[in-house]
Amino acid sequence: MNIGALARETGISAKTIRYYESIGLTPEPDRQPNGYRDYGDNDVATLKFVQRARGLGFSLEEVRALLTLWRDQGRASADVKKLALDHIQEIEGRIGELMAMKRTLEHLTERCHGDDRPDCPILEDLAKSI
Amino acid sequence: MNIGALARETGISAKTIRYYESIGLTPEPDRQPNGYRDYGDNDVATLKFVQRARGLGFSLEEVRALLTLWRDQGRASADVKKLALDHIQEIEGRIGELMAMKRTLEHLTERCHGDDRPDCPILEDLAKSI
DNA sequence: CTTGACCTTCCAGGGACTGGAAAGCTTATA
């Protein structure tokens, strides 16, 4: 399987696949006699695993840790759970920040006429020296 | 006012202040005879404006646009409001993504024992080939 | 034999900083 076929199979670009290999996230594949990378079903599975973990917002370093746990038959599920719970915490933090931003912006936009006059509570608020 | 004093005054690091100048976000300040940057109250106000806009999640390019509108006495408040409303939309989108991740992770972690046994629905889900 | 679609490597950029090196300036202290 060439890298293009793997890319089509997984929906991850060939560029990204090579990038993951370059940082040691995914193993170096075999090479065909012409030097082309040669992938198999294992590689499809690994890449899809990475893709799903990324989709849940894990960083590449966290994905690396998850991959290691996945491959370790003797892992403790507690280790996986800890990673996931920590990640949930982080996500909650980010949601909280975004909600606060949203609330402030909503208050400001409600008070802004939004016409062709220059006075604008949004700019005033950004400029105010509290 | 040296850059260090400005940094203390605004809570923005000297590094970041120089960076903002380097990308043309903030104007080049005067220089003292010894070559040190020389800032005044205007610069404090501009930097605090930038800081607040960043705190609301605006990108540096959006901050640049907001600064331009702020300085333009003949601006239309509609232009500011549009920027803010677009930004709210973006924030809502990001919140939605994060909530979806969080929900999935919560379902998975609930089903994971989190002990020293290896079986783990989190890894199983990441690995499943759906 | 050429065309087009692959593949290879390497280098660079983006967004928003942050760290560090090497050098110059200023102020306080020994």
Add this chain to the structure above:
DNA sequence: TATAAGCTTTCCAGTCCCTGGAAGGTCAAG
């Protein structure tokens, strides 16, 4: 007066996660 501490200057590199592009090698079809 020497020196050390604490500023400042510039520039280069790294972070994170790719993505784009250049320059070249390979392969199948027409």
